[in-house]
Amino acid sequence: MAVQQTFQNYFYNAKKLYEFRIKLANCDCNKDLQEAIKNALDAYEVETMSAPKRLPIQEHRDFGKLGPCECHHIDVAVNYPTIAEQVRQLVINRAGVPSEKVCVYTLNQAEQEELVEAGIIAQGANGPVIENPELEDVKGAQAIAGQQRVDSLLKELSKEPMSRAYEVAGTDTKIGTDKQSSYGKTTNDLPMGTTAPVGTKQNIVYRKPKGNK
DSSP: OOOOOOHHHHHHHHHOOEEEEEEEESOOOOHHHHHHHHHHHGGGOEEEEOOOEEEEEEEOGGGGGGOEEEEEEEEEEESSOOOHHHHHHHHHHTTOOOGGGEEEEEHHHHHHHHHHHHHHHHTTOSSOGGGOGGGGGSTTHHHHHSHHHHHHHHHHHHHSOTTOOOOOSOOOOEETTEEOTTTTOOTTTSOOOOSOSSSSSOOOOOOOOTTOO
16 A cells, blocks of 8 residues: 655655765866756756866875866756766766766765865874874974884894794693693603604504414
8 A cells, every 4th residue: 555645745855856066177167068067967857057166286085096186076956866876977978078087976975075174184184193294393202103213113123133032932831730741832842752653553453363264
């Protein structure tokens, strides 16, 4: 039995928009490209489409192989349900943008990631802590997690003789309260045998006594 929708639910679902952010790298976002993207996404009935917003030239994690590059992003809303990857494929196949130069997120996901990146930059964490030049001004920081610590470790290692013999743990000869001479010893500590393990002992073959039938 089908569940009857209320008019409010029907109206909400009918007017719901599916919003995405299209990020383009090293593309001339002229009017022709914008029109090509809009025509490609008309498969899902474009409701709104923003003008391209230019981002600073820098390395973008979405386009790591391109190095520092110029990026634009375009926000678009469509009326029919779809996912980010389907939008990306339309931009590639119908608008002619190379696959390595386009990345698509839902608008909500894109905005959340921008907030995270803004928070990281505000805290000054632009890279690994060990490479942070600000550590040079913190007393004792380089000795713990900087080049000074690396140099110290290398110096300590260089003092160790190459032929150093390490002791093997295991000198206790007791299991609980019972003394056992072999407990806690390695095979180097145990006495060597004088009997070869192969060919020394032979199986006794039963021989029938003579005269018995």
